[in-house]
Amino acid sequence: MWKWLASLVVVVLLSACQEEAAPPPSPDPPTKQVEDIRIGFSMDTLAEDRWKKDRDLFKEAVESLGAEVLITAANGDDVLQVAQAETLIQSGIDVLVIVPHNAEATAAIVHKAHQAGIKVISYDRLVKNADIDLYVSFDNERVGELQAEAMLQAVPSGNYVFIGGADTDNNAHLLKKGVFSVLQPAIDSGEIRIIYDQWTADWLPSNARDNMKEALQINEQQVDAILAANDATGGGVQEALASYGMQGEIPMTGQDADLAGIRRIVKGEQLMTVYKPIQTLSVTAAELAVTLARGEEVKTSTSVNNGKKEVPSVLIEPIAVTRDTIDETVIQDGYHTKEEVYEE
Incomplete structure (x- = not known):
């Protein structure tokens, strides 16, 4: 009995010593200035x-x-x-x-x-x-939704062309997903027809121009709406339309609120853009x-x-911009000046 108690005391003492000898926890590394x-x-x-x-x-x-x-x-x-x-x-x-x-x-x-x-x-x-x-x-899915919503309101039926962004850019895929999530019911009902759907390599306006020319050629210029992925590709689209004497005649979307895109909206050559x-x-x-x-x-x-x-x-959250909301969005935010937009 006494031997057992003595052994217990030794264990307790050793445990206490080990606890006292345990090193303190390492401090957190100093925050970098x-x-x-x-x-x-x-x-x-x-x-x-x-x-x-x-x-x-x-x-x-x-x-x-x-x-x-x-x-x-x-x-x-x-x-x-x-x-x-x-x-x-x-x-x-x-x-x-x-x-x-x-x-x-x-x-x-x-x-x-x-x-x-x-x-x-x-x-x-x-x-x-x-x-x-x-x-x-x-x-970025919402960007595509805003484009499609605006276009469906302006052109509820007809032949639609989709000029996408770069296939290598995940944002281009998200945008397309957003666009088609809105358009799908109208596609299913036959109210709209996607007559051309192509990516734009490297987002280059020249590639978008070539895509749009092809869309016009193979569809005998029977195009009612153009969903351009951004304002730069939209510039290429308008070049293609100009070569057919159709610049500004077909409603077109964009994104980025580039100055050129905003000016096209003012002139009536572009339906809307998405301001980020x-x-x-x-x-x-x-x-x-x-x-x-x-x-x-x-x-x-x-x-x-x-x-x-x-x-x-x-x-x-992105913001849709039309001719009626330019002043309260990109100009109010100082993204572009009134003088730049209206070329005063």
């Missing part, structure tokens, strides 16, 4: 007016927070974008923000960044099949990039599946 943060911004292109605005606004937003930003643009070249991203990674950035040219090919960049301990944000366009940390964009408040997108992305760089948690209320995971996402 904003002035020491470097954000890399890997962009697909600066060929369109819209992307120049993204570059300038994102740079301004990051610098206003006290951090540094390094920006590259690949001119639609997948190999160049990967090489530029590798240079950014090697330069010692804390977070990489990507606007992918090719949604699939850019996954290699995400892998390289993570190997270097760098978190990755997909900006506006989703990187597919990659373990990206965050996606910041607009609701880039100021909101760029500021949101900049704030989230700095938050990630500081090692702080980012909480989101939604996610988007990119083929590999449910990516935490922040999606901003």
Whole structure:
């Protein structure tokens, strides 16, 4: 009995000693100071007016927070974008923000960044099949829905042409999904007929022009409505129509609220565009990039599946713009000036 009690005392004492000797928990790593943060911004292109605005606004937003930003643009070249991203990674950035040219090919960049301990944000366009940390964009399905809703109201029946975006861009697929989700009942009833449906390689207006010329040729110019994926492709569409003496005669949609597109709306050559408040997108992305760089948690209320995971996402609501709402949207926001729009 006494031996058992003595053994119990020894065990208790040893346990107490071990508890006293246990090292204290490691403190959390210190939060990185904003002035020491470097954000890399890997962009697909600066060929369109819209992307120049993204570059300038994102740079301004990051610098206003006290951090540094390094920006590259690949001119639609997948190999160049990967090489530029590798240079950014090697330069010692804390977070990489990507606007992918090719949604699939850019996954290699995400892998390289993570190997270097760098978190990755997909900006506006989703990187597919990659373990990206965050996606910041607009609701791109909603963009397509807004286009189709406006067109159905203007042209409830007839022959529809769809001039899509780049097949390599996930946003183009989301937009198309939104468009056809709205059009499908009218397609099923026979009220509208999709007489031409084609992607536009690299979003190039020249490719959209060629697509539209083909649509006019094979359908003997019997076209009642044109769903152009964005304002740049819409410019190519109008070139094709002009070659047939039909510029501005067929209702056409767009997206991005480019100045050229807005001016076409004023002239009656374009039905509508979809305005995506880039100021909101760029500021949101900049704030989230700095938050990630500081090692702080980012909480989101939604996610988007990119083929590999449910990516935490922040999606901003797009806005339909017609001739009647230009002043209260793009002009009021300072996206374009009244003088620019109305060429005063």
